[in-house]
Amino acid sequence: MITVYVPCDASAVSLGADEVARAIQAEADRSKTEIKIIRNGSRGLFWLEPMVEVATPQGRIAYGPIGEDDVAGLFAAGFLQGGAHALRRGNPEEIPYLKNQERLTFARCGVIDPLSIEDYIAHGGYQGLTNALKMQLADIVAAVTESGLRGRGGAGFPTGIKWKTVLATPADQKYIVCNADEGDSGTFADRMLMEGDPFLLIEGMTIAGLAVGATKGYVYIRSEYPISFAQMQRAIEVANAKGYLGDNVRGSGKAFQLELRLGAGAYICGEETSLLDSLEGKRGMVRAKPPLPAISGLFGKPTVINNVLSLAAVPTILDKGAAFYKDYGMGRSRGTMPLQLAGNIKRGGLVEKGFGLTLRQVIEEFGGGTASGRPIRAVQVGGPLGAYFPASLLDTPIDYEAMAAQKGMLGHGGIVVFDDSVDMAQQARFAFEFCATESCGKCTPCRIGSTRGVEVIDRIVAGEERDRNFIVLDDLCETLLDGSLCALGGLTPFPVQSALKHFPEDFHRAPRKTARAAE
Amino acid sequence: MSVRDWDAETGRGIVRALKHLEGALLPILHAIQDEFGYVDEAAVPIIADELSLSRAEVHGVMSFYHDFRKHAPGQHIVKICRAEACQSVGGRDSEAHAKDRLNTDFHETSADGRYTLEPVYCLGNCACGPSAMIDGKLYGRVTPRRLNQLVDALEGRR
Numbered sequence: 001m002i003t004v005y006v007p008c009d010a011s012a013v014s015l016g017a018d019e020v021a022r023a024i025q026a027e028a029d030r031s032k033t034e035i036k037i038i039r040n041g042s043r044g045l046f047w048l049e050p051m052v053e054v055a056t057p058q059g060r061i062a063y064g065p066i067g068e069d070d071v072a073g074l075f076a077a078g079f080l081q082g083g084a085h086a087l088r089r090g091n092p093e094e095i096p097y098l099k100n101q102e103r104l105t106f107a108r109c110g111v112i113d114p115l116s117i118e119d120y121i122a123h124g125g126y127q128g129l130t131n132a133l134k135m136q137l138a139d140i141v142a143a144v145t146e147s148g149l150r151g152r153g154g155a156g157f158p159t160g161i162k163w164k165t166v167l168a169t170p171a172d173q174k175y176i177v178c179n180a181d182e183g184d185s186g187t188f189a190d191r192m193l194m195e196g197d198p199f200l201l202i203e204g205m206t207i208a209g210l211a212v213g214a215t216k217g218y219v220y221i222r223s224e225y226p227i228s229f230a231q232m233q234r235a236i237e238v239a240n241a242k243g244y245l246g247d248n249v250r251g252s253g254k255a256f257q258l259e260l261r262l263g264a265g266a267y268i269c270g271e272e273t274s275l276l277d278s279l280e281g282k283r284g285m286v287r288a289k290p291p292l293p294a295i296s297g298l299f300g301k302p303t304v305i306n307n308v309l310s311l312a313a314v315p316t317i318l319d320k321g322a323a324f325y326k327d328y329g330m331g332r333s334r335g336t337m338p339l340q341l342a343g344n345i346k347r348g349g350l351v352e353k354g355f356g357l358t359l360r361q362v363i364e365e366f367g368g369g370t371a372s373g374r375p376i377r378a379v380q381v382g383g384p385l386g387a388y389f390p391a392s393l394l395d396t397p398i399d400y401e402a403m404a405a406q407k408g409m410l411g412h413g414g415i416v417v418f419d420d421s422v423d424m425a426q427q428a429r430f431a432f433e434f435c436a437t438e439s440c441g442k443c444t445p446c447r448i449g450s451t452r453g454v455e456v457i458d459r460i461v462a463g464e465e466r467d468r469n470f471i472v473l474d475d476l477c478e479t480l481l482d483g484s485l486c487a488l489g490g491l492t493p494f495p496v497q498s499a500l501k502h503f504p505e506d507f508h509r510a511p512r513k514t515a516r517a518a519e
Numbered sequence: 520m521s522v523r524d525w526d527a528e529t530g531r532g533i534v535r536a537l538k539h540l541e542g543a544l545l546p547i548l549h550a551i552q553d554e555f556g557y558v559d560e561a562a563v564p565i566i567a568d569e570l571s572l573s574r575a576e577v578h579g580v581m582s583f584y585h586d587f588r589k590h591a592p593g594q595h596i597v598k599i600c601r602a603e604a605c606q607s608v609g610g611r612d613s614e615a616h617a618k619d620r621l622n623t624d625f626h627e628t629s630a631d632g633r634y635t636l637e638p639v640y641c642l643g644n645c646a647c648g649p650s651a652m653i654d655g656k657l658y659g660r661v662t663p664r665r666l667n668q669l670v671d672a673l674e675g676r677r
Contacts, residue, residue, distance in 0.1 A: 011644050014659035046646040185602030188643040223549075223586055224642050226655060261542075262549055264584035267640060281544030281570075283583040299541065341646065343607035348646025371608065380603055384640075416645065418607045430603070434640065440583075 001034045002080045005053040005060070007110065008039035009195050010227045011188065016068060017050035023071040024052070031075065041196015043110030044350030045097055053092060056082040062092040097366055102328060103352045104316045104336050105309060106189075109196035114231060117238050120199040126244065128315030132207045133252050140211035141167055144314060146322035148334025153179055153270070153307030154382065154411040154487070156333075156400045159314075162304055165294035166212040169302040174214035176205050177279065177298055177305040180221040180228070181263050181270040184383025186342040186414030189350060190308035194221070194228040197312075198235035199244075202258060204311035206249060207318055208304050209256040217256065218298070220275050222263040232260055267438035271486045272305045274440055285440045286486040307412070309338055328354030333399040343380075343416035344370045360394035363417060374419035378427070378503065382411025384434050385491035387498035388418075388427065408494060424503035429457040431495040435488060445480045446489025452476060453496065463511025470507075473500070522556030522591050529554065530562050534569045544570065544580050548587055557588040585637075592635035593628040595673055597621060598652040599661075601638045604645035609662065613649040614638075616663035620670055 006021040007013075021037055028035045042049060051064030052074075061082040063074060070087065077085040089095060092110075103109075112119040120126070132140050145160025166174060178201065182190040194201060205217045221229050236258050239245040247255045261279055263269050269278045273287035276298050297303025313335060317325045326334045333355035339362055341348050346368035353362075359379060363369070370376055378388045387408030389396065396406055403410045418427075432453030439446045453476055460469045477493035484490040500507060533550045537543050547566060551558050558581060567574045581587045599617050600610060617636060623629040625638045644650040647659030653669060661669070 010642075010657050011647050011659060014644050014647055014650065014657040049647070182643060183641055185641045186604045186645045187641075188645055191643040224639060224652075227657075261545065263586075264545060264549070265586035265639070266584050278545065279542050281542035281580065283580050343604040343645065343648070345646065384603060414604075414645070416604045416607055422607065427603070427606075430606070434602075438640070 001036055003036050003038060003055040004080070005038050005040045005055075007042045007050060007196075008114070008227065008231070009042035009049070009192060010225065011046055012042050012049040012051070013227065015049050015065065019068045020050050020052065020066050020071065023068045027071050027075050033080065035080065038113045040112065041109045041114050042192055043092055043098060044106065044192060045092075045095065045347070046349045047347045048089065051089070051092070052079075054080055054082060058082060059091055060093075062089040062095070063087045064089060097347060097349065097351075100366070101352050102336050102354050104325070104328070105200070105312050105338055106193065106197070106350060106352050108200065109192060112197065114196050114198055115234055115238060117199060117242050117244065120197070124319065125199055125315070126203055128318030129203050129207055129210075129244075129250065132210055132318050133250060137167060137211055137213065140207065140318065143317055143322045144211070147313075147317040147325040148322075148329070148332070149310060149313055149317065149325065150333070150400065151307055152309035152313070152337070152412065153272075154184075154409070156410070159306060159310050162294050162306070163208065163212055165292065166214070166302045166304050169295050171302050173216065173299075173301050174212055175298045175301055175303040176208045176212070176214045176217035177276065177303055178205055178217065178219040178311055179270060179272060179275055179305060179307050180219050180225075181275060182225075182308070182412065183222060183267040183270045184385075184412050184414050186380065186383060186416035187340050187412045188342070189338040189340050189413060191225050191228050192350060193308055193312055194225070195231050198232050199239065200312045200315060201232070201308055202235060202239050202245065204314040205258060206245065206256050207314050208306070208311060210249070210254060212302070212304055214302075214304065215255045215257065217258045218261055218279055219258065220261050220263060220269070220279055222269075223265055229260060229262060236260065266440075267434075268440045268486075268488055271488065274486070276303065276305065283440070285442050286488075288485060309412075330354070330356035330397065330399055331401055333401070337398065337410070337413050339398065339413045339415060341367045341415050341417075344372055344419050345417045346371050355399045356397050358395050358397050359389060359415065362398065362415060363394065367417065370417060370419045372419045372421075374421065376417055377420040377422050378418045378424060378499075380416040380418070380427075380495065381414070382409045383414050384431065385409075385487060385494055386411050386414070387494045388424065388502065389498070390502040393502075407498065409491070424499040424506040425457060425461050425509075428496045428499040428507075429454055429461075431492055431499075432457065435492040439488060443483070443485040443489060445483040446485070446492070449476055449480045449489065450492065453480075453492070460507055461511070462513055466508070470500075522594075523554075525555055525559035525561055527561060527565065530559070531565050531569070534566055538569050544572075544577070545584075548581060548584075552587060555591075557591050560589065593632050595633060595654055596635045596637065598637045598639040598642075600640070600642050600644075600648065600650040602641040602645075604641070605648035605650055608648045610649040613651070613661055613663055613666060616666055617651075620663075620666060
């Protein structure tokens with residue numbers, strides 16, 4: 001029996017992985033060869049997806065990108081024994097892109113069978129929970145604090161501080177909520193993790209529940225991720241059946257129930273208070289803070305709300321120790337960051353490294369430059385609310401503070417590359433348009449300002465009283481920055497102002513009409 | 520995509536099966552849309568009644584979220600990603616081509632009832648754009664040419 005791995009990851013599937021898996025099974029049946037296909041996660045080397053791996057006596061051998069039509073040829077080349085083929089990539093872990101990473105959170109993703117709890121445990125899974133079960137609650141929280149882990153969703157708030165507040169707030173019910181509403185363009189790490197290593201998130205949430213005395217957890221997954229939802233659902237069923245979730249976790253006498261909830265296409269629900277309202281069955285409106293969710297969160301109860309990657313970092317910290325995790329990174333950004341290389345990039349994918357490498361290193365050394373082969377002109381870091389960096393600023397280190405110093409943010413770690421065909425006035429306009437579409441409507445700067453922003457940029461582009469409209473635009477941006485309730489309105493000026501600052505020529509071209517205005 | 524006529528008895532059954540959940544409204548709206556393809560206006564008073572909410576509250580929640588449809592969609596639902604990572608690899612061309620080829624606009628259904636076109640802001644496939652989702656299945660590198668192939672395949676299956 002030969003084991004063949006074909007990813008079930010949504011990106012691999014979007015490029016034909018399901019069809020490839022079917023073709024491999026059909027070809028094996030035809031040649032009466034016994035094989036076992038495991039639908040693993042993706043290793044995050046997306047230019048090689050669908051990347052098929054075969055377990056040979058010499059270790060795993062990868063082939064990619066494989067199309068349905070390549071399958072007969074692979075069999076003819078003896079790929080089940082690791083045979084030579086034009087698409088043979090050798091040992092996947094020796095591919096420099098993967099070899100040069102520091103994978104802690106994503107160490108198992110793409111390696112194991114995501115739905116096999118035995119496979120998860122065999123690869124070091126549940127060590128963190130085992131350790132946590134022997135510790136005092138305050139010591140678990142202290143370990144997370146000492147590790148320096150900061151919220152990987154975007155805001156970078158110290159995770160341990162949140163947990164400490166929830167632990168210290170007495171209540172009859174507390175909650176752990178996982179924010180899996182990964183709406184930022186250019187990001188897919190949460191998705192990859194839920195599809196490729198779902199037990200890691202379950203373990204992280206279980207540890208969080210244990211640490212703060214919460215018996216119930218929710219994972220709020222965006223509806224754009226149907227494969228993640230299904231995969232998490234199955235993993236939760238397995239964990240319940242094996243006693244890793246439920247009324248008596250691992251025989252500890254402690255309960256932790258986990259439930260999934262599906263979002264409904266609202267970007268704003270990635271904002272933590274809006275997500276809580278949505279979970280309560282309401283419109284996803286942003287709440288004013290205080291009170292902090294840690295004190296009055298879901299249904300008014302103390303709630304730990306963390307991003308997928310923050311919670312998924314916790315098992316490593318409890319397994320290997322706070323010092324081990326803290327050893328990675330630079331300055332006040334400790335540990336590793338799963339960066340996501342996206343857009344117009346030759347080798348797009350997931351790069352997990354300690355903080356501190358530069359944008360250029362990620363984009364050039366890992367990514368290999370643009371997919372189009374044209375020069376890089378702009379790089380948007382941190383999703384739709386992140387700043388556009390010009391090529392001249394690519395030596396900025398990837399670190400929360402260094403990004404902030406450039407009036408940008410690391411956010412959830414998305415890096416979207418644009419070549420020189422990009423029109424930055426259009427990108428600035430889109431930032432406002434997106435804000436207008438996704439605003440929850442609670443505060444005026446965001447609700448009204450976003451639409452006014454689209455109009456002002458249209459006037460500038462059309463050549464109407466440019467100098468005066470630039471003043472209006474500046475004023476509008478200041479209003480959004482200072483007057484918005486949450487990050488959507490408050491950060492929409494980042495992409496706009498960075499486009500204005502670094503690419504002014506795009507706003508001074510011969511008058512023209514924007515796409516929408518021309519209709 | 521399954522679409523069927525609204526039927527109050529089935530609708531109320533769905534609501535009753537889920538109303539015990541904490542914050543049950545979103546799961547209920549999703550379940551109704553999964554069953555009927557949209558959330559009929561007639562569902563609103565039933566949900567309100569079962570959850571002891573006002574009709575305005577249910578309507579308010581339903582209209583807040585992009586996912587919930589008030590009308591039956593076309594036979595196929597095509598979602599095109601409009602977000603930045605897809606823009607950087609020609610997403611705007613794919614967007615324009617989709618409108619042209621499917622003969623409809625965003626948030627609308629083609630006159631022959633075949634296609635509903637919806638914008639989506641990120642499908643999490645950002646290293647393999649432009650991305651599209653057709654009847655719930657994700658596709659990567661959807662250039663205008665690839666979109667034609669995918670639509671041709673749907674036409675063939677008619």
